[in-house]
Amino acid sequence: MRIKAFEALRPREDLVEHVASVPYDTVTSEEARQMVVGNPWSFLHVVRAEVDLPSGADPHSDAAYDKSRENFEALQEQGTLIREDRPCVYIYRQTMGAHSQVGVVACCHVAEYRNHVILQHERTRADKEEDRARHVRTLRANTGPVFLTYRDNGDVDACVETVLREQPLYDVYASDGVRHTVWRICDSEALVDAFARIPCAYIADGHHRSAAAARAAAQLSDAYPEAGEDAEHNWFLTVLFPAQQLQILPYNRCVKDLNGRTEAQFLVDVREQFTVTEMVQPQLNVPCHVGMYLAGKWYGLSWDKPETDDPVKRLDVSILQERLLAPVLGIDDPRISDRIEFVGGIKGPEALEQRVDSGEMAVAFAMYPVTVEQMMAISDADAIMPPKSTWFEPKLRSGLLVHTL
Numbered sequence: 001m002r003i004k005a006f007e008a009l010r011p012r013e014d015l016v017e018h019v020a021s022v023p024y025d026t027v028t029s030e031e032a033r034q035m036v037v038g039n040p041w042s043f044l045h046v047v048r049a050e051v052d053l054p055s056g057a058d059p060h061s062d063a064a065y066d067k068s069r070e071n072f073e074a075l076q077e078q079g080t081l082i083r084e085d086r087p088c089v090y091i092y093r094q095t096m097g098a099h100s101q102v103g104v105v106a107c108c109h110v111a112e113y114r115n116h117v118i119l120q121h122e123r124t125r126a127d128k129e130e131d132r133a134r135h136v137r138t139l140r141a142n143t144g145p146v147f148l149t150y151r152d153n154g155d156v157d158a159c160v161e162t163v164l165r166e167q168p169l170y171d172v173y174a175s176d177g178v179r180h181t182v183w184r185i186c187d188s189e190a191l192v193d194a195f196a197r198i199p200c201a202y203i204a205d206g207h208h209r210s211a212a213a214a215r216a217a218a219q220l221s222d223a224y225p226e227a228g229e230d231a232e233h234n235w236f237l238t239v240l241f242p243a244q245q246l247q248i249l250p251y252n253r254c255v256k257d258l259n260g261r262t263e264a265q266f267l268v269d270v271r272e273q274f275t276v277t278e279m280v281q282p283q284l285n286v287p288c289h290v291g292m293y294l295a296g297k298w299y300g301l302s303w304d305k306p307e308t309d310d311p312v313k314r315l316d317v318s319i320l321q322e323r324l325l326a327p328v329l330g331i332d333d334p335r336i337s338d339r340i341e342f343v344g345g346i347k348g349p350e351a352l353e354q355r356v357d358s359g360e361m362a363v364a365f366a367m368y369p370v371t372v373e374q375m376m377a378i379s380d381a382d383a384i385m386p387p388k389s390t391w392f393e394p395k396l397r398s399g400l401l402v403h404t405l
Helices: 013-019 029-035 062-077 110-114 126-139 154-164 189-196 207-223 263-273 316-325 345-357 372-380
Strands: 009-011 081-083 089-096 099-109 146-150 170-173 179-185 201-205 235-242 251-255 275-279 289-294 297-302 340-344 363-366
Touching: 009 013, 013 170, 062 081, 062 126, 089 154, 099 110, 099 154, 099 189, 110 207, 126 207, 146 207, 154 179, 154 189, 201 207, 201 372, 207 235, 251 316, 251 345, 263 275, 263 289, 263 297, 263 316, 289 316, 289 345, 340 345, 345 363
Parallel strands: 146 235
Antiparallel strands: 009 081, 089 099, 089 179, 099 235, 146 201, 170 179, 251 340, 251 363, 275 297, 289 297, 289 363
16 A cells, blocks of 8 residues: 655644534535534535535536635635645544544555555446546545545554654544544654555545546546656545444435335235344344334344355345345335435434334335445455445544645
C-alpha cells in the first residue's frame, strides 16, 4: 500500500463542530436542508449544495455543482477552512458508545485501485460515479474520504499508539453523540514505510467515491498530460482502519407487497423454504437466521449452514435473496427493483415495524450482519456481494480534512 501525506484544508479549531458534516449520501436533500438551518459553516453547503437552491432543485444540475464550488471557495475566503503549511497525515479516532476505532487519514494512489491493490466487494453505477467525479473536477478536491480497512499490522499499531498519547488537533462530539478526535503527524515517514509492507486494503464504504476518484484522475490526466503519474489529482482521500476494530451493522430489507399473495399464502411459501418460529422480538445475533416482521408479528426464519466454499453464497443476505426475495416475492434484481427498500441497522428493528405497521411496506427482514472477515474473503476472491449487504458505523465526517488537487 502506498500512502502519502497531503496539505489538508481543514476547519478552524473553534468552528470544527459546526463545519464537519454527515456524508453526502446518508441524507436526503430535505434532511440536509433541515441540518443547515442556522449553520452557514456546515460542510453540507459543499457536499449537498442544493440546500442553497430553491426547494426541489436538481442536485445534479449545473447550478448545484457551481454552488458547491462557490460555497467551498467562500469557506476558504472567510477563513473557516484553513490550509496546512506542510504535508501531514492524521490519526482519526471515532467513539460511539463503547465502540472505538482508530484510523490513518492519508492519500492513496488511484493506480492501487485500478490494479486491485485496493480491493472491492460492490459494483458501482456509472451515473453515481460521474456525479462524484464531476464534483471532484469542479472543486478540484476530495471532500469526503473513502473508508478503507486492512488486516491488522503491528508496525502501524505502534506508530498510532505513540500519537494517541499526544494532544489532539480536534476533539468534538457530533449531534448524534459520536466523538471524533483527530491528531496531526507532520513526520509521517514511519507510517508510510509501515503501510508499504501491507499487501492490500479493502473498501469498506465508499465504492462510488473510489471509482469517481479514478474516473476524475483519468479525465484530468487527459486534460493535463504533462502533470505525470504523481500529480495530485492521481491521489485521493482515505481513512485506513485495522479490520479487527471495525463494526458492521446489518442492512435490513423491506418489501412493499407480497407479490399477489395473501399473508397466509405467503407464510405457507416461507415455511417451505425455512424453519419458521413465532417470536416476540427478532434475534439479531444469530447467523443462518433472519427475523421477519409480517402483520404485526415477528417470525424467525432459520436454516442449516450452507455446504459451499463460495463466500458469497454463504451470506445470510444471499440465502434470503435466493430462497425468498427472488422466487417468492419476485425481487429478481434488488439493485433496480422499486419494490424493495433497504434500512440501515443503526435504526433498529423498530424502524422495520414502523414501515410495515404504517402500510407502506408489507413485510420486513432483520438481517444478521456480515462480518469483516466475510467481506475481505469475498474481496480476495474477486467476487461481488449482494447490494446493500454492509452498514458501517460510525460514519466518517465530511469536511474534517479535505484533499485538494
